[in-house]
Amino acid sequence: MGGQACILYGAAEFSRDLDLAIATDPENAKAVARALEELRAEQIYVPGFDIAALERGHACHFRCHASGAENLRIDLMAKLRGCPDFDELWNRRTTVELPEIGSIDVIALPDLIQAKKTQRDKDWSMIRRLVETHHLQFCNNPNRDQIIFWFRECRTPSLLVELARTYPDDCRGPLGQRGLLQAAHEGDFAALESVLYQEEQQERERDRSYWKPLRAELRQWRRERPPRT
Amino acid sequence: MSDVNDSKSHPEFRSEADEWALLSPAERWIESCGLWSVYLAWGGSLDPEPDSHSPFDCEELQRAIPGHGRSGVHLVRRGGV
Numbered sequence: 001m002g003g004q005a006c007i008l009y010g011a012a013e014f015s016r017d018l019d020l021a022i023a024t025d026p027e028n029a030k031a032v033a034r035a036l037e038e039l040r041a042e043q044i045y046v047p048g049f050d051i052a053a054l055e056r057g058h059a060c061h062f063r064c065h066a067s068g069a070e071n072l073r074i075d076l077m078a079k080l081r082g083c084p085d086f087d088e089l090w091n092r093r094t095t096v097e098l099p100e101i102g103s104i105d106v107i108a109l110p111d112l113i114q115a116k117k118t119q120r121d122k123d124w125s126m127i128r129r130l131v132e133t134h135h136l137q138f139c140n141n142p143n144r145d146q147i148i149f150w151f152r153e154c155r156t157p158s159l160l161v162e163l164a165r166t167y168p169d170d171c172r173g174p175l176g177q178r179g180l181l182q183a184a185h186e187g188d189f190a191a192l193e194s195v196l197y198q199e200e201q202q203e204r205e206r207d208r209s210y211w212k213p214l215r216a217e218l219r220q221w222r223r224e225r226p227p228r229t
Numbered sequence: 230m231s232d233v234n235d236s237k238s239h240p241e242f243r244s245e246a247d248e249w250a251l252l253s254p255a256e257r258w259i260e261s262c263g264l265w266s267v268y269l270a271w272g273g274s275l276d277p278e279p280d281s282h283s284p285f286d287c288e289e290l291q292r293a294i295p296g297h298g299r300s301g302v303h304l305v306r307r308g309g310v
Contacts, residue, residue, distance in 0.1 A: 007261050010250040014264055016275045045287060059285065063275075071275045096254045120282040133250040211284045218284070 001107040001115060002075070006126060008096050008106050010133035013126070017073035021107060023086045024051050024078045032076070040065040041074060046221035054078035057214055080115040081210045109134060113153050117203040119211070124200055128155040135159060144170065151175050155200075157192040160184045 003015025022032050029051050036049060041062035047053040049060050057079045064072040078086060092108040107115065113130060116123040131154045138146050147167050151174035154160050164171045164184035175181040178199065183191035249257065269275075280286050 004261075007257050008254040010252075010254075010257065012246050012249045014261075014268065016268075016273075017277070045285065061285070073275055073277075096258075098255055098258050101258075118282075119284075120280060122280070129246075133246075136247055136250050215284055 001077070001080070001112060005106045005112050006130060008094075009109055009112065009130055010137060011126060011129045017075060019075045019077065021080065021086060021089060022054070022076055022078055023090070024055050036062060036074075038066060039069055039072075039074070044073070046218060046225060049076070051078075053217075056217075057081070057210070058217070080111070081207060082114045082117060083111050110149060110153070117207065119204045119207040124155070127153070132156055132159060135163075148174055152178075155196055157189045157196070160192055161187045161189070 001021045002017065002019025003013050004018060006013045007015060022028060033049060039062075041064050043049070043061070044063045045061040047058055047060060049062075050058070054060060054076065055078055058077075060076045062074045062076075064070065064074060080089075083089060084092075089107060089111055090105070092111060093105045094108055095103050095105050097103050106112075109130065113127050116127050116130075131150060134146070135150055135154070142150075147163070147170045150159075150163055151167075151171050154163065160175070160180060161184055164175065164181075168185075171184065172181060175184055179195050180192060182188075183195065243251070249260075252260070277283075277285070
């Protein structure tokens with residue numbers, strides 16, 4: 001669901017870890033624990049593998065020591081801000097066939113984009129690139145769902161103007177909701193930039209608010225943790 | 230289709246990012262694995278970069294050791310800063 005998913009969806013990204021969204025039912029929790037054991041995964045930050053913490057929105061961070069996966073970092077999450085619960089994410093997933101690996105399940109692109117609406121700068125440039133890339137891949141013969149997706153998530157002023165000209169009937173609803181309709185029709189790039197900036201700031205603030213109690217809990221755990229020997 | 234789309238459909242107008250985007254997921258995966266190998270061979274670290282915006286921005290996660298656990302590249306001269 002992280003950088004590797006971005007690569008599979010076409011963004012030019014170099015990812016140094018593996019971010020996994022997991023189901024937290026007892027059976028799956030046992031399977032994940034077994035997998036972490038096989039990978040000789042060392043907990044590198046608080047909390048450890050803690051289902052209750054995952055369900056509250058925390059991430060669990062590990063570094064692997066098994067042969068073939070040395071130093072690989074794995075981050076586990078079960079809840080993503082603004083995204084539906086795991087079962088719904090799973091129902092909407094994309095499945096990709098990879099050479100020598102087989103099929104792997106990847107978070108759906110709209111969910112990946114929602115999960116990237118964070119307080120981090122780098123996630124916002126990634127969202128823009130993911131939508132631009134999706135447009136490039138499907139612009140020659142898009143279906144209506146894809147067109148609506150572009151209008152909902154596109155963060156590139158020039159592309160918004162282009163799309164509004166190409167699909168005037170489909171743009172009203174989604175661009176109207178975002179407050180981008182008039183500026184896109186008029187090709188007013190300054191107004192588009194301004195609304196996109198406000199949109200980003202609102203999401204960043206929501207993310208900061210979401211993480212505020214979780215960060216407090218992280219600080220508490222770090223204080224309580226016994227010193228490393 | 231639009232002028233933008235027409236121009237991107239011609240290989241001579243595509244950027245490297247466009248070329249990458251137009252690969253299949255499997256092709257991108259293979260290319261990415263190749264980058265991973267080079268990165269590790271050059272001593273690249275698998276630890277996260279400092280990111281003051283991240284909820285997990287913490288020195289404990291930033292050991293900055295080479296991904297394969299040994300020093301792959303030694304800094305001989307540093308210019309500027």
